[in-house]
Amino acid sequence: MHLENISLNNFKNYESAKVHLSKEINCFVGKNGSGKTNLLDAIYYLSITRSAFTSQDVQCMKHDETYFSIRGEYEIDEKKRTAICGLQTGKKKLVKLDDKPYRKASEHIGKLPLVLIAPDDTDVIRGGSEDRRKFFDAIIAQTDQAYLQNLIKYNHTMKQRNSLLKQFLERDYFDITLLKQYDKQLIELGKLIYKARKQFITAFQPLVAQHYQQISEKSENVALEYTSHFDEDVEMLFEDNLAKDRVLKRTSIGIHKDEYPFLMDDRHIRKFGSQGQQKSYLIALKLANFDFLLKEKEVKPLLLLDDIFDKLDDFRITKLMEMVASDAFGQIFVTDARPERTFGIFENIEHDVKIFSVEQGAIQEIDGRDNWVIE
Numbered sequence: 001m002h003l004e005n006i007s008l009n010n011f012k013n014y015e016s017a018k019v020h021l022s023k024e025i026n027c028f029v030g031k032n033g034s035g036k037t038n039l040l041d042a043i044y045y046l047s048i049t050r051s052a053f054t055s056q057d058v059q060c061m062k063h064d065e066t067y068f069s070i071r072g073e074y075e076i077d078e079k080k081r082t083a084i085c086g087l088q089t090g091k092k093k094l095v096k097l098d099d100k101p102y103r104k105a106s107e108h109i110g111k112l113p114l115v116l117i118a119p120d121d122t123d124v125i126r127g128g129s130e131d132r133r134k135f136f137d138a139i140i141a142q143t144d145q146a147y148l149q150n151l152i153k154y155n156h157t158m159k160q161r162n163s164l165l166k167q168f169l170e171r172d173y174f175d176i177t178l179l180k181q182y183d184k185q186l187i188e189l190g191k192l193i194y195k196a197r198k199q200f201i202t203a204f205q206p207l208v209a210q211h212y213q214q215i216s217e218k219s220e221n222v223a224l225e226y227t228s229h230f231d232e233d234v235e236m237l238f239e240d241n242l243a244k245d246r247v248l249k250r251t252s253i254g255i256h257k258d259e260y261p262f263l264m265d266d267r268h269i270r271k272f273g274s275q276g277q278q279k280s281y282l283i284a285l286k287l288a289n290f291d292f293l294l295k296e297k298e299v300k301p302l303l304l305l306d307d308i309f310d311k312l313d314d315f316r317i318t319k320l321m322e323m324v325a326s327d328a329f330g331q332i333f334v335t336d337a338r339p340e341r342t343f344g345i346f347e348n349i350e351h352d353v354k355i356f357s358v359e360q361g362a363i364q365e366i367d368g369r370d371n372w373v374i375e
Contacts, residue, residue, distance in 0.1 A: 001112070001299045002331040003043065007071040010062040012038040013361045020365075022354040025324070025332045025346060029339040030358035036335035039358065040116070040304045043333060046072045046083045047114040047302070048138070049095050049105040057087050074112065076299070083112060106152060110142040113293045113301035117286045117308055124285065125262065125270055125278045132260040139289050140200050143296040147196045154189040157182060158251050166249045174246070183238050190255040194230040197258065201226040207288035208281075215287075215319045216280040223263040229253050279316060290329070300330030307335050309345070317345070325349050 002023045008014040013035045028036040037053070041060075044052045051060055061068045069086035084096040095105040102108050123131045141148040161182040168174050205224045212222045229237055237253045245252055262269045262281060269281055293301045309317060324332065336342040339357075346353045355366045 001074060001076045001302070003046075003302060004073045004075055006039075006042060006046070006073075008039075008042055008069075010065040010068040011042050011070055012060055012062060012068075014038065014042075015062060015361060017361065017363050019356065019363055021331075022352045023331060024351040025334070025349070025353040027334045027336065027342050027346065027353065027355045028358050028363070029336050029342050029355060032337050034358045035361045035363075036337075036358045037118075037306055039363070040306050040333055040335060042070045043072070043302065043304060044114060044116055045070055045085050047109075047112040049085060049093070049108050052116055052118065053120075057093055058089075061087070061089075072112075083108075106148055107145070109148060110145060110297070113142050113297045113299060114304065115286060115290045115293065115301050116304040116306065117283070118304075118306040119308070119311055121282055121286070122278070125273075125282055129257070129259045132262075133256075133258055135285075136197070136200070136204075136260060139204075139292060140196060142293060144196060147193065150189050150192050150196075154186065154193060154255060157185045157189065158254065158256060161186065162250045165245055165251075168246065169249055179242075186251070186254055187234055187238065190230055190234065193255045194228055194258075197226060197228070197255075201260075204288055204292055207291050208284050211284035211287040211291075212280055215283055215316055216277070217315065220264045220277065221266075222269070222281060222284070223266075225261045225263065226258065227261065228255065228258045230255065276313070279312060283312075283316065283320070287323075303329050303332045305332065305334045307337065309336055309338075309341055321345060321349065324351070 003021055005018060005020045007018040009016055017039075019039070028039055030036055041051050041053055045060070050057065054060065067086065067088040069084065072083045074081045074083065082096075082098055084094065084099075086094045088094075093105055095102050095108050097108060097111060124135045137151060141151070161179070164179060164182065168179075201224060208224050209222055213219070234253065241253050264273055264277060264281070269278060273281065290301055290303060312320070323329065334342065339355075342355065346355075357364050357366055
């Protein structure tokens with residue numbers, strides 16, 4: 001699978017742009033704020049139907065505009081496929097594949113598998129349990145539509161239960177029969193989600209350990225665990241925490257409290273790992289993400305590397321580029337604020353490499369390796 005070209009209209013700082021891409025490596029170089037990351041975000045949007053960097057679709061519109069659109073033409077198994085995402089003020093978001101609109105945008109997720117490595121990924125290591133759940137949910141969702149739909153239903157049901165708890169307190173009444181209907185739904189959906197997460201971790205954990213050993217100079221033993229209220233008698237937990245939920249006006253038991261401890265030599269890497277160890281673990285997670293999608297989807301996902309060279313030391317960059325040179329990946333997209341560094345990294349790699357200069361929403365290909373020169 002590869003993205004042949006992408007067209008943008010009123011997406012973030014792009015008024016209008018179209019880029020014809022290499023099947024192998026594409027590098028976007030330019031100053032910070034020029035629009036490099038926005039271009040990667042457009043590619044991400046075509047796969048995941050939302051931005052990687054903002055939670056509100058309207059923030060993807062160019063300032064003072066009333067719509068945006070993204071169009072990507074792909075080749076998958078020697079077939080041409082076209083994906084379109086767009087939004088117009090006051091209307092429902094549009095997501096189409098081959099001119100066929102989806103009833104729900106979430107149905108598109110997984111059709112165009114993708115992995116993004118970005119600076120904010122450190123939140124997965126250093127942040128709270130919600131960051132880790134989102135990270136793993138995004139991976140599983142690309143391979144299991146039933147899981148994604150169950151997760152959407154669960155979150156919707158939980159919001160309804162929380163709203164009901166608030167009403168009970170505000171109106172000074174309580175209906176245990178009504179509340180237990182929501183409990184039953186959350187438990188049924190939670191069991192399905194729990195089973196899928198358990199199966200996923202069993203397959204994913206060895207991939208993380210393998211990649212950590214490949215990219216780290218150290219020989220620490222790393223592990224990835226999964227803990228949940230569903231490890232216990234969850235029906236009893238709901239009953240035992242009913243009084244607490246009524247006081248807090250929110251649901252304190254459920255799949256939305258699951259945790260994924262990252263361990264190194266049986267200690268939490270978030271607390272005890274060095275910066276280098278945390279970086280190595282994060283890259284191992286992302287490479288495991290790539291391998292898992294490859295196995296499940298039987299196609300190499302697109303790999304997006306956003307400004308990672310500033311975050312990695314020379315050793316880890318070298319290890320990553322060795323994998324690039326070995327054909328471990330498919331199509332790759334890279335951003336870098338330092339063009340000379342990008343030229344140096346890719347000039348000796350025997351792949352088809354295109355480098356694009358990005359400046360304030362304008363994209364221009366630097367034609368030919370002989371022209372990879374800084375003025």
